[in-house]
Amino acid sequence: MGLLLLLAATAASGQEAPKPTVPSAPTAPPAGSDTARLVPQLTRSGVRFVFRERGTGPLARAGSRVAVRYTGFLPDGHIFDATVATGGPLRFRVGRGDVIPGWDELLLLVPAGSRVKAWIPAALAYGATGVPDPDDERRYLIPPNTELVFELEVLSVR
Template sequence: MKYIFTLFLGMILSYIAVGQCDNCAKVANAKIDYCYTNPMFPNQCAQFIDKATFFYIQRAGKTIKVNLASEKDLKYLASLAIDKVLKPTAVEILFIQEALKGWADAERKLGFTFTETGLGIKILKEGTGNLPEIGKRVLVHYTGFLENGQKFDSSVDRGQPFSFLLGQQQVIKGWDEGIAKIKIGTKAILKIPASLGYGSRGAGNGLIPPDATLYFEVELLGVQ
């Protein structure tokens, strides 16, 4: 029970984190993409590699590999808490929770290919279907984030995919361009500059501020 209490405590605490590797032990033969340290957790460091299924934490001067689930939720943290090999302390679990939040924000900004318009596309899982045709109705699951990691909308949370006619200006320009460039079944992240999003006007009664760069995790489910 103390672990579960600690997990919920971590959800309401706010810490100042530093995504630097200066105080982290070097990992041999590994290209680290992001390090998380936090003054509230002295001598602790988490190191992440883009697209890896694991990450590293430091303990008593040693570097330990930890398996990383695709769903980084409370169930995952609870499974780490009872891991007989890792045997983390309650403080380590709380640190890992905060480190995963930092990595989620950093991960969204890595590995993009950019088009001439400035749209960034990062493929998470390549689909096996065809590219959607302009004018067809596409079915998409999405979650939208601001640059600071704040989620502002999600069809996944509602359990209801979003559909629209591709290339008919029913959505922002970044969506029309981005969805047209991914195959059916693909999961990807679209990094949409303000010029392809909501521009200087923003949207959602202030939920999306003016001149905001947006990140959308999307999955092209099909074409109707």
């Protein structure tokens, strides 16, 4: 199940997704520095991320089309979603609510060609609603109030 479907499941529950704040520009060592990719970054609303590899492509702006490969993990390391399972990258417009708010905020700070590990607070993911399992309403695919961890690769920004 892709993030777009999970977002739709949240929207269908009547729960309004929190609005992300405008991210602050991350501070980082110079691009040529060996430590540049290892410095943890933090946005104003609490998304944490570390560059595994800093790309040299363009940054997305609100409305930009992006293609992203990802793997999503619960805090215990369990994979709940990955583009490998869907057969290709996820393509969407940034800042339009197509994905969880934490992604809309994060992707404005990550240039094309980058690989990052990100920790998305529950309030910027699926919040108190979580994502119920459609096959068993007593269980959750993503439990309420769960921080999510993602390995992301921004393939393109247009």
